[in-house]
Amino acid sequence: MSRLTSTALAAIVGLGLALPSAASDTPDAVTQAKITEQLTADGYEVRKIDSEDGMIEVYAVKDGKMYELYLDADLKVVKTKEES
Template sequence: MKKLVVATFLAATALSLPAHASGEIDEATQAKITEQLTAEGYEVRRIDTEDGYFEVYALKDGKKYELYLNDAFEVVKSKSDS
């Protein structure tokens, strides 16, 4: 019985976490991030997660960027190769 309670708790906890907390980003979220950044002039190359943020590798005006977005898809930090 204890194993069932623990398993149920773990499953419920995992389902309540944000999608990117597990390191996996669903296709709809990736599409939204890509669409938003493309509209801002970026060419999105890769989307990962790091420290609770969406980490996006992109190009703009010939420069490489590493952008960090929060859950509202706002850029909270960026680094460039310049």
């Protein structure tokens, strides 16, 4: 195997091992659906759901304003940040 092929193979394997851990930070589809349902009932339009610092981070719009909402493991909003 050539040196270039070995390097490329190592990079692909390394990338493959890194992707699952990055993907696992995002809440699963069922959790995202629950969050979207809950926040929609509260008048928000959910734009993106992610994870940051062990909390679920949601980007949403309400009354024309953009918000970052942080939810705990019980899907309760514990912090709200209005974007300007």
